[in-house]
Amino acid sequence: MRKIISLHPLRGSIIHLSPPQILALGFLVFIIIGTVLLKTPIATEVPISWLDALFTATSAITVTGLVVVDTGNAFTIFGELVIMTLMQIGGLGLMTFSVLILMMLRKKVGLHQRKLTQESLSLNETSLGGLLRLVKLLFIFSISIEAIAFLLLTIRWVPEFGWEQGLHQSLFHSISAFNNAGFSLWSDSLSSFVGDPIINVVITGLFITGGLGFTVLVDIWDKKGFQKLSLHSKLMIVGTLSINIVALFTLFVLEYSNPATIGNLPLMDKLWGSYFQAVTPRTAGFNSLDIAEMTVPSILVLMMLMFIGAGSGSTGSGIKVTTFIVMILATLSYLRGKNETTxxxxxxxxxxxLRALSIMIISILVIFVAVFILSITEKAPFLVIVFEVISAFGTVGLSMGLTGDLTSFGKCVIIIMMFIGRIGPLTLAFVFARQRKKSSIRYPAEDVFTG
Amino acid sequence: MRKIISLHPLRGSIIHLSPPQILALGFLVFIIIGTVLLKTPIATEVPISWLDALFTATSAITVTGLVVVDTGNAFTIFGELVIMTLMQIGGLGLMTFSVLILMMLRKKVGLHQRKLTQESLSLNETSLGGLLRLVKLLFIFSISIEAIAFLLLTIRWVPEFGWEQGLHQSLFHSISAFNNAGFSLWSDSLSSFVGDPIINVVITGLFITGGLGFTVLVDIWDKKGFQKLSLHSKLMIVGTLSINIVALFTLFVLEYSNPATIGNLPLMDKLWGSYFQAVTPRTAGFNSLDIAEMTVPSILVLMMLMFIGAGSGSTGSGIKVTTFIVMILATLSYLRGKNETTxxxxxxxxxxxLRALSIMIISILVIFVAVFILSITEKAPFLVIVFEVISAFGTVGLSMGLTGDLTSFGKCVIIIMMFIGRIGPLTLAFVFARQRKKSSIRYPAEDVFTG
Ligand SMILES: [K+]
Ligand SMILES: [K+]
Known part of the structure; x- marks a missing residue:
């Protein structure tokens, strides 16, 4: 997976980079471009600092949605266009980029390397024809889904805000939602629409679809019927459904009598509010309730959901639903004394x-280090810090309110966490990992007692 | 490992229990006996509630050391004797018990089952002669080490407190320390001796030795020289040393200018204080500084250490040092593209x-559930709750002060956590897990994308 490949952007010059390094570099380039564009005077109503421009650009390209300036008020139409473009590149570009890398690889490296790369990027296709078809499908899917959502949102928002504002809001939110970006032009996100069925259904429909992952969408498109789907698709669909239902029920019970959230709402709105907050942490980041006002056990549930995240190769991040499921299944198999996990x-x-274990360990270590540093630099309750770090790592964008109060150092930590979260903990590790020369020495096995 | 075995305590009656069930049941029996004894009027100066008796008995037999009543003032000499006996049974009895189970198994089940059981109980010996030798060694080791420590402590404490008090304190603390119990007769634990070299060396020497695990001690005893040790012993020794050195350095830096802990102490005392607090979380539980006054990053370090815990088959708990090391090594191997972890x-x-992964997953889930419940029932900051739960799970006994303020429901949760922590998350799971009939169906392998 970290096989060195050669790119020939100019004849004669050869850059040796592994796919994970290309991916990380690609994000860095877009972050720099985005920062410069957002720093230009025409992007903002009032000038913002370089650090805030960097933060916003990183938050947009990593589709996180944490904000240090109020998106709706601080940016001009040009600034909003920059953010929308970054979100679209960050959400879908990553996948297209993966496909492009695969296409380049095709001519340079053998089947074995291609298989490894393709697997690390969550695609099942290695033929050039198949890949071109995937890129085409990817664009058609995204644009169709965003277009339909845009139309549905205009039906709701044009009558309320008039043509200009209505179209503007509908476009921005449909792109933000499908790419799991979580940016909103309202400073209280979607809190005004807590009980609104259209907004709830369209927005959550968008980010749940985007969060399933492109491979799952193609799989559903190609095959008709659940039984014919790949194991990956089955796990994603069953996993997503189960997690969402459990989360919905739990939040509904925990917040039922909390007057600061759904306590004073009618029953249907209580349900909509619980549903929205149950599905948004993986990893959309919009909110229709005030997160900081939720009860501590609810916050814990949200943190767990943010950590799990969305699907592999999707617009969302986190350790991924399948990573979580694979670890649970492996544990159950071990307990049942089975030799294989099925x-x-x-x-x-x-x-x-083993890959799932590696992702889990690296993620926990990265989160631990970030919380450790922020607990030195920031004056905020522990819970608020942990929440912010997991939200950045999962590129979720929910916050208990720390983002706006972050020190400059704290902003840098969160920027790094969003970056790591989006490229993935494993990709990060591969960027730095050096492949050992294959050793032909075989060591005898010896037992180690654990637990 | 969950093979059903038959015990014949009385001819004719057959009890079908798996070794994990026997272990759990054994602890339960001692908890009940301990509770009843501590509830008797002769055990306490002033009567305590049944719940507090249960809490204390559980804390003692699980060698945790969390206290809801002040051990030094609340209990009579008889009460203290009960606690000392429970600590000794809990710390060493577990190992003896393991050996006894192995001896019983020898006549009932085949080599395969014996190997599985022995492995789950962290012993390398299957022959009857070898096991008897182990039991003998276990007793000789424990009593010798405790006796030497007792003498050293009397040298320090008899001149200060007089014969009666001095002998009394020395006996109690040498048993409490070797068994990693963390009970102290002083309400501020060992805070009066923060800079005292003898106390620091003797007490930490006791609990570090006890925490290495009996197999490691026997291994060191049998073989001379590091190279000849088993892989398990090597990992334990190198792991324990590395973790302790890193923790010492980190706490020293983080607390250096904290006036509430080591900030106002002379340099040597600063070092002793950092050293003691660095080694006590795995999983002794004495403290020579006020834990609640430590900085938040230090608390995070302590929580990490408490989670890791001590050695397999030792007087300590936690996920175990080797579990932690195995997972780190597996992750590194995966990143380096190696097929094997070495x-x-x-x-x-x-x-x-796979076992390490299972332990990790079950531990995280158990801790999550306990924190979740306590965040509903207790009025305390999130950090304080997480700290208390990890301390109970690791049977550490450090507290930021929540123990005394726990609601009755909260006490029950902590009692359960101490119990789970001591029998081990995997044993707990095996108590409930049902072995599936070995299936001869082999399913085709299919890839799942993770991360
Ligand atoms: K997001
Ligand atoms: K302890």
Whole structure:
């Protein structure tokens, strides 16, 4: 997976970079371009600092949605266009980019390397024809879904805000939602629409679809019927549904009598509010309730959901739903004394379990280090700091209110966390990991007692 | 490992229990006996509630050291004797008990089952002669080490407190320290001796030795020289040393200018204080500084250390040092593209990695659930709750002060956490897990994308 490949952007010059390094570099380039554009006077109503421009650009390209300036008021139409473009590139570009890398790889490296790369980027296709079809499908899907959502939102918002504002809001929010970006032009996100069925259904429909992952969408498109789907798609669909239902029920119970959230709302609005907050942490980041006012157990549930995140190769981040499921399944198999981990009559390979373990360990270490640093630099309750870090790592964008109060140093930490969260903890590790020369020495096995 | 075995306590009656169930049941029996004894009027100066008796008995047998009543003032000499006996049974009895189970198993089940059981209980010996030797060694070791420590402590404490008090304190603390129990007769634990070299060296020497695990001690005793040690012993020794050094350095830096802990102490005392607090979270639980006054990043370090815990088959708990190391090594191997995880020229088997993963996942889930419940029932900052839960789970006994303020419901949660922590998350799971009939169906492997 970290096989060195050669790119020839100019004949004669050869850059040696591994795919993870290309991915990380690609994001860095877009962050720099975005920062410069957002710093130009025509992007903002009142000038913002370089750090705030960097923060906003990173938040947009990593589709996080944490904000240090009020998006709706601080930026001009040009600034908003920059943010929209960054969100679109960050959400979908990553996938297209993956496909492009695969296409480049095709001519340079053998089948073995291609398979490894393709697997690390969550695609099932290696033929050039198949890849071109995927890129085409990707664009058609995204634009169609965003277009339909845009139309539905205009039906709701044009009558309320008039043509200009209505179209403007509908376009921005449909792009932001499908790409799981979580940016909103309202400073209280979607709190005004807590009980609004159209907004709830359209916005959550967008980000849940985007969060399933492109491979799952193509799989659903190609095959008709659940039984014919790939194991990955089955796990994603069942996992997403189960997690959402459990979260909805839990939040509904925990917030039922909390007057600061859904306590004083009619029953239907209580349900809509619980539903929206249950699905948004993975990893959309809009909110229709005041997160800081939720009860501590609810906050814990949100943190767990943000950590799990969305699907592999999707517009969302986190450790990924499948990583979570694979670890749970591996644990259950171990407890039942089974030699293999299985699901839907298929065996999950040991190296998949090992990858899930690696992702989990690296994620926990990264989050721990960030919380550790922020607990030194920031004056905020521990819960608020942990919440902010997990939100950045999962590129979620929910906040208990710390983002606006961050010190400059704290902003840098959160910027790094959003970056790591989006490229993925494993990609990050691969950027720095050096492949050892394959050793032919075989060591004898010896037992170690654990637990 | 969950093979059903038959015990014949009375001819004719057959009880079908798996070793994990026997272990859990054993602890339950001692908890009940301890509770009743501590509830008797001769055990306490002033009567305590049944719940507080239960809490104290559980805390003692699980060698945790969290206290809801002040041990030094609330209990009579008889009460203290009960606590000392429970600590000794809880710390060492567990190991003896393991050996006894192994001896019983020898006649009932085959080599395969014995190997599985022995492995789950962290012993390397299966022959009857070898096991008897182990039991003997276990007793000789414990009593010798405790006796030497007792003498050293009397040298320090008899001149200060007189014969009666001095002997009394020395006996109680040497038993409490070797068994990693963390109970102290002083309400501020060992805070009066923060800069005292003898107390620091003797007490930490006791609990570090106890925390290495009996197998490691026997291994060191049998073989002379580091190279000849088993992989398990090597990992334990190197791991314990590394973790302690890193923790010492980190706490020293973080607390250096904190006036509420070591800020106003002379340099040597600063070092002793940092050293003691660095080694006590795994999983002794004495303290020589006020934990609640430490800085938040230090608290985070303590929580990490408490979670990691001590050695397998030792007087300490937590996920265990080797579990932590195995997961780090597996992650590094994966990142380097190696097919096998190796350490000290030995291969770590895949099932060992899978067990480590299972322990980690179950531990995180158990801690999450407990924090979740306490965040509903207790009025305390999030950090304080998380700290208390991890301390109970790791049977550490450090507290930021919540223990005394716990609601009755909260006390029950902490009692359950101490119990789970001591029998181990995996044993707990095995108590409830049902072994599936070995299936001969082999499913085809299919890839799942994670991360
Ligand atoms: K987001
Ligand atoms: K303890």
């Amino acid at each position: 699901a839907f009559d298929r065996t999950i390979k040991p190296h998949v379990i | 350490a000290f020229d030995r291969t770590i088997k895949p099932h060992v990695i």
